[in-house]
Amino acid sequence: MKDAPMESTQDIVTRILAGEVRAAARLMRDLDDGVPGAREVLKHLYPQSGQAHIVGITGSPGVGKSTLTDRLIQHLRNQEHTVGVVAVDPTSPFSGGAILGDRIRMQRHATDEGVFIRSLATRGHFGGLTASARAVLTVLDAMGKDYLLVETVGVGQDEVEIAATAYTTLVVTVPGLGDDIQALKAGLLEVADILVVNKADREGAERTQQDLLAMLDLRFAKETPAWMPRIYLTQAKRDEGISELLAGIQEHQAYLSREGGENLRAARLERVRQEFLELMKEGIYHHLVSLLRQDDRLQAILEDILDRRTDPYTACETLIAQTLPGDDSNTS
Amino acid sequence: MKDAPMESTQDIVTRILAGEVRAAARLMRDLDDGVPGAREVLKHLYPQSGQAHIVGITGSPGVGKSTLTDRLIQHLRNQEHTVGVVAVDPTSPFSGGAILGDRIRMQRHATDEGVFIRSLATRGHFGGLTASARAVLTVLDAMGKDYLLVETVGVGQDEVEIAATAYTTLVVTVPGLGDDIQALKAGLLEVADILVVNKADREGAERTQQDLLAMLDLRFAKETPAWMPRIYLTQAKRDEGISELLAGIQEHQAYLSREGGENLRAARLERVRQEFLELMKEGIYHHLVSLLRQDDRLQAILEDILDRRTDPYTACETLIAQTLPGDDSNTS
Numbered sequence: 001m002k003d004a005p006m007e008s009t010q011d012i013v014t015r016i017l018a019g020e021v022r023a024a025a026r027l028m029r030d031l032d033d034g035v036p037g038a039r040e041v042l043k044h045l046y047p048q049s050g051q052a053h054i055v056g057i058t059g060s061p062g063v064g065k066s067t068l069t070d071r072l073i074q075h076l077r078n079q080e081h082t083v084g085v086v087a088v089d090p091t092s093p094f095s096g097g098a099i100l101g102d103r104i105r106m107q108r109h110a111t112d113e114g115v116f117i118r119s120l121a122t123r124g125h126f127g128g129l130t131a132s133a134r135a136v137l138t139v140l141d142a143m144g145k146d147y148l149l150v151e152t153v154g155v156g157q158d159e160v161e162i163a164a165t166a167y168t169t170l171v172v173t174v175p176g177l178g179d180d181i182q183a184l185k186a187g188l189l190e191v192a193d194i195l196v197v198n199k200a201d202r203e204g205a206e207r208t209q210q211d212l213l214a215m216l217d218l219r220f221a222k223e224t225p226a227w228m229p230r231i232y233l234t235q236a237k238r239d240e241g242i243s244e245l246l247a248g249i250q251e252h253q254a255y256l257s258r259e260g261g262e263n264l265r266a267a268r269l270e271r272v273r274q275e276f277l278e279l280m281k282e283g284i285y286h287h288l289v290s291l292l293r294q295d296d297r298l299q300a301i302l303e304d305i306l307d308r309r310t311d312p313y314t315a316c317e318t319l320i321a322q323t324l325p326g327d328d329s330n331t332s
Numbered sequence: 333m334k335d336a337p338m339e340s341t342q343d344i345v346t347r348i349l350a351g352e353v354r355a356a357a358r359l360m361r362d363l364d365d366g367v368p369g370a371r372e373v374l375k376h377l378y379p380q381s382g383q384a385h386i387v388g389i390t391g392s393p394g395v396g397k398s399t400l401t402d403r404l405i406q407h408l409r410n411q412e413h414t415v416g417v418v419a420v421d422p423t424s425p426f427s428g429g430a431i432l433g434d435r436i437r438m439q440r441h442a443t444d445e446g447v448f449i450r451s452l453a454t455r456g457h458f459g460g461l462t463a464s465a466r467a468v469l470t471v472l473d474a475m476g477k478d479y480l481l482v483e484t485v486g487v488g489q490d491e492v493e494i495a496a497t498a499y500t501t502l503v504v505t506v507p508g509l510g511d512d513i514q515a516l517k518a519g520l521l522e523v524a525d526i527l528v529v530n531k532a533d534r535e536g537a538e539r540t541q542q543d544l545l546a547m548l549d550l551r552f553a554k555e556t557p558a559w560m561p562r563i564y565l566t567q568a569k570r571d572e573g574i575s576e577l578l579a580g581i582q583e584h585q586a587y588l589s590r591e592g593g594e595n596l597r598a599a600r601l602e603r604v605r606q607e608f609l610e611l612m613k614e615g616i617y618h619h620l621v622s623l624l625r626q627d628d629r630l631q632a633i634l635e636d637i638l639d640r641r642t643d644p645y646t647a648c649e650t651l652i653a654q655t656l657p658g659d660d661s662n663t664s
Contacts, residue, residue, distance in 0.1 A: 039645055042643075042645060043643045043645050043646055046640070046643035046644070046645070047640045047643065050640065061393055265638070268638055269634060269635075269638055272634050272637045272638050272644065273634055275644050276633065276634060276637060276644045276647065276648065277617070277621065279644050279645065279648040280617065280620060280621075280648050280651065280652070281613060281616075281617040283648045283649065283652050284613075284616045284617065284620060284652055284656065285609070285612065285613040285616065285617075287652055287656055288612060288616060288656070289609065291656075291657065301608065302601060302604050302605050302608060303601075305604045305608060306597070306600055306601055306604050308378070308379040308382065311374075311375045311378035311379065312378070312604065312607050312608045312611050313371055313374060313375050313378070313611065314375055315608065316608065316611040316612050316615045317615065319612065320612070320615050320616055320619055323656065323657060324616065324619055324620070324623075324655065324656065325623065325655060
């Protein structure tokens with residue numbers, strides 16, 4: 001399986017920190033495949049991460065997230081910024097998914113050394129899809145990319161979360177979907193720093209803008225937030241409104257860094273919290289499953305549940321009480 | 333918040349086992365809201381579950397899963413079976429999502445006592461969306477429903493899994509999406525007991541059928557499986573092909589029960605395994621987070637990670653090693 005002689009962890013770290021695309025791509029594959037040592041490399045990269053500005057781009061399937069991402073890459077490159085992209089969206093052409101049959105010419109960035117695109121459609125050995133995405137972001141960040149774009153489909157809860165923990169979160173919609181606005185109300189609006197009405201040449205774009213404004217007014221009726229979400233109208237396919245949108249993203253970036261960077265630190269702490277807790281969840285789980293496997297306890301418990309000698313809720317509580325140190329607080 | 337006097341666990345259990353819709357709906361809400369005692373009721377219901385035949389229905393957005401589900405309800409009712417439905421699909425009109433603007437007249441079953449529809453669009457207190465879905469299935473099962481239909485969008489991994497752990501899993505596609513077939517190859521095909529080509533009046537239906545057949549041939553080239561997945565062409569909107577599809581579902585159901593029910597037991601064990609491990613993951617996680625909160629340890633760890641005094645991977649491994657009993661096997 002090896003296509004190169006064994007390298008030391010430090011060699012790989014050095015090559016990735018120098019921005020070597022092949023070494024980074026190899027590490028990402030190794031992380032997915034659970035190759036021993038890959039996680040060690042990640043540990044060494046982590047201290048060098050934390051500089052990139054992370055932008056989340058989410059919304060329903062079909063609103064044009066990928067085209068928008070493509071345009072943002074292009075505008076960021078025009079500003080001579082380096083860009084990393086992670087697509088966690090099975091319907092995205094980035095992810096090779098294109099379930100809705102809507103492939104685009106994303107490949108034009110493939111030869112640009114300043115751009116690194118990584119797509120995640122299925123979860124690898126690393127854990128959940130979001131855990132994989134976060135690991136990839138750490139690698140791209142350590143490589144020194146200025147901007148990291150995370151495209152996720154706003155359908156699954158995990159997908160929304162990974163976009164929501166970006167420093168600047170874009171929620172993308174299109175005109176004319178009254179129901180879509182309803183869906184935004186339900187949760188996506190809560191995480192938006194910037195709202196994008198894409199395909200703004202369609203009928204009803206202004207109406208959608210008005211609806212969004214009204215929703216923001218309602219939400220912030222009692223007190224004005226430190227950052228009031230902005231609304232941008234774009235036509236990503238025709239490259240219209242993208243400069244303005246990027247300016248908005250960079251204003252939000254500047255806002256986070258203002259006044260000693262307290263807002264940025266809060267946003268970073270929230271990212272770290274999410275990442276650590278996700279890792280804990282996966283780590284504890286794997287630890288416990290391998291413990292249970294050692295003495296066939298798992299199989300015995302499952303048979304007990306199957307034959308209704310116990311129920312999974314009681315079995316779970318009993319096992320946790322037996323295995324983990326006590327907890328004085330209430331558990332429901 | 334209470335809209336009824338306090339009832340004993342046993343009272344609620346009795347009412348739900350008697351099939352009382354209001355009591356069941358109340359319990360499902362209470363589970364989502366984390367009302368104390370709700371999980372106790374679930375424990376008492378569990379021994380009475382395990383009789384229903386669970387049918388998973390999954391596929392990309394827009395293939396007509398909800399219309400198909402609606403038709404299956406109708407045909408099952410014509411056979412005088414009772415039906416429970418769980419929709420874990422933010423794009424489904426069942427879930428009130430209808431992100432793609434495609435609402436349907438699902439309400440006609442609302443007055444039928446033999447049908448209980450529950451939709452889950454966001455995760456509640458109970459844990460993940462799949463944990464909520466499984467809890468709802470247990471309640472519906474204990475209520476005595478003959479068939480449980482689980483509609484999930486085939487996008488997120490969790491959504492696919494919940495459909496995949498049904499006893500009979502339907503994967504729905506539509507003609508003319510060459511890319512969609514690619515996506516099926518990637519994972520959905522693996523979980524299908526039955527493949528449905530819906531909207532079969534569209535051009536290319538036979539071609540799609542041929543493609544699917546070729547993929548099945550390829551997959552099972554080396555050995556014929558005990559159950560060879562069947563392919564059905566339907567037009568759910570016009571109620572065409574649904575009788576044949578239901579017959580196929582019931583043949584699969586009969587196949588599982590054949591020869592002493594060994595296949596059914598295996599399918600049930602797999603469901604129990606998934607459910608138990610998911611509960612463990614959530615349970616351990618919440619236990620540990622509340623432990624960490626007791627002495628501000630969590631905040632201290634997060635600050636250490638944020639300031640790069642450690643990395644989240646090392647912090648996680650250290651904490652697990654300190655907290656959980658040892659594990660002799662290898663962890664990577």
